[in-house]
Amino acid sequence: xxxxxxxxxxxxxxxxxxxAGFAALLLAGCDSEPAEPPALTEAALAAIAENPGAxxxxxxxxxxxxxxxxxxxxxxxxxLMHGGTIAAERYGEGYDADTRFVSWSMAxxxxxxxxxxxxxxxxxxxxxxxxIPRWRRPGDTxxxxxxxxxxxxxxxxxxxxAGTPPYESAEVRMLFLDGRDDMADFATVQPLEAExxxxxxxxxxxxxxxxxxxxxxxxxxxxxxxTRRKAVAEFLQARLFRPLGMESMVPEFDAAGTLIGGSLIHxxxxxxxxxxDFLRNEGSYRGSQLIPRSWIKFMTSPxxxxxFYGGQTWLNRASGIDRDEKLADRGxxxxxxxxxxxxQYVMVSPAQKLTLVRLGHSDEAERSALIAExxxxxxxxPET
Numbered sequence: 514x515x516x517x518x519x520x521x522x523x524x525x526x527x528x529x530x531x532x533a534g535f536a537a538l539l540l541a542g543c544d545s546e547p548a549e550p551p552a553l554t555e556a557a558l559a560a561i562a563e564n565p566g567a568x569x570x571x572x573x574x575x576x577x578x579x580x581x582x583x584x585x586x587x588x589x590x591x592x593l594m595h596g597g598t599i600a601a602e603r604y605g606e607g608y609d610a611d612t613r614f615v616s617w618s619m620a621x622x623x624x625x626x627x628x629x630x631x632x633x634x635x636x637x638x639x640x641x642x643x644x645i646p647r648w649r650r651p652g653d654t655x656x657x658x659x660x661x662x663x664x665x666x667x668x669x670x671x672x673x674x675a676g677t678p679p680y681e682s683a684e685v686r687m688l689f690l691d692g693r694d695d696m697a698d699f700a701t702v703q704p705l706e707a708e709x710x711x712x713x714x715x716x717x718x719x720x721x722x723x724x725x726x727x728x729x730x731x732x733x734x735x736x737x738x739x740t741r742r743k744a745v746a747e748f749l750q751a752r753l754f755r756p757l758g759m760e761s762m763v764p765e766f767d768a769a770g771t772l773i774g775g776s777l778i779h780x781x782x783x784x785x786x787x788x789x790d791f792l793r794n795e796g797s798y799r800g801s802q803l804i805p806r807s808w809i810k811f812m813t814s815p816x817x818x819x820x821f822y823g824g825q826t827w828l829n830r831a832s833g834i835d836r837d838e839k840l841a842d843r844g845x846x847x848x849x850x851x852x853x854x855x856x857q858y859v860m861v862s863p864a865q866k867l868t869l870v871r872l873g874h875s876d877e878a879e880r881s882a883l884i885a886e887x888x889x890x891x892x893x894x895p896e897t
Contacts, residue, residue, distance in 0.1 A: 553577070554577065559603075560573065560577070561600070566595040567595075575893065576603065586873060589604065589612075592786040592868075593867070594786050595867055597794075599783075615777065615853075616779065616857065617854035618852060621717075622812070623774070624723050624774035625812055626753060627774075628727060632660075633808065642659060645722070648701065655670070664723065665823070666714060666816075667713050667714070668709055668716075668719055669706065669707040669712060670700075670705060671705070672718040687700060716775075719775070723774060724771055728772070741770030746766075757798055762779070782870050785870045790861075812849075829848035847864050848860060848861065848862040855876070856880055858871045860887060865894040865897065869887060
């Protein structure tokens with residue numbers, strides 16, 4: 514009887530359960546559509562104006578993220594202007610268009626504009642030693658510090674903005690401890706730690722010195738606190754706030770009558786946006802040139818000691834705009850910002866006709882996420 518060949522019966526192939534699960538997901542994915550983003554909320558859509566200059570749904574979604582992404586901290590207000598009109602505006606719970614928000618260090622950029630107006634008036638010179646009596650005594654090397662160097666945070670003075678413990682920093686001592694009654698006296702008495710002009714050191718004390726200089730010029734050297742306070746407040750109102758319609762602005766002064774020009778000016782989100790748009794227009798408002806264009810150019814150009822800082826203004830460079838290196842290439846090089854403690858921002862992009870204000874409370878760990886969200890908004894607009 515012939516022997517017939519029978520092939521061996523193959524054993525079934527067994528795959529690990531994890532692999533089988535992965536394969537099932539992969540096969541299922543072949544038949545499924547990409548996940549749709551969640552529907553936009555009424556609050557997200559209501560924040561966007563008609564014809565905002567960017568795709569409405571995209572802008573609504575990105576603007577919403579600034580309020581709903583827990584990683585960015587608490588956003589209390591945000592205003593976006595495009596081409597001089599409000600494209601988006603929204604407030605957190607408990608805040609509205611009439612709420613005055615503290616500037617923190619955004620005030621520094623306001624102080625720089627005030628100094629620029631006094632330079633334009635011929636009352637100050639950029640490359641002269643400013644009128645600070647103790648620096649003009651014979652042999653005092655602080656007399657070599659120029660107004661330009663103060664504006665660009667390269668005075669060489671021993672001004673430590675932050676330190677460990679915090680209460681030993683020059684900023685905290687000046688604002689809250691032994692220097693609080695006469696902040697300019699505390700700031701100007703500090704010794705040099707570097708040759709003037711050589712070293713960049715960000716410093717709220719330096720901006721208080723600028724505010725003191727303005728008071729001295731406007732009062733012809735008066736030491737009377739009320740005279741100094743009134744002169745600076747009236748100057749800001751007459752030359753800046755009133756012409757721009759910034760009716761909410763409230764500057765704070767210390768007991769000696771010095772504007773706390775590095776930290777404490779209060780205003781609504783819309784008024785901070787008006788200020789940013791004034792800078793975007795190179796100091797012009799409705800056909801009136803309130804300050805020379807050349808001064809805004811100075812404020813927004815890198816200093817010899819720092820490519821990411823101009824005249825009391827942050828520039829969009831690596832290490833600038835208060836962000837990490839992962840975000841260093843985002844946005845136009847011409848973008849600049851007024852930046853305040855805990856995440857206050859007036860971001861200005863002339864190339865995109867944009868001014869973006871964000872006010873709220875974000876700690877150091879949250880600010881990188883916040884900046885990424887703000888750039889997501891900025892990058893919806895083309896450069897023109």
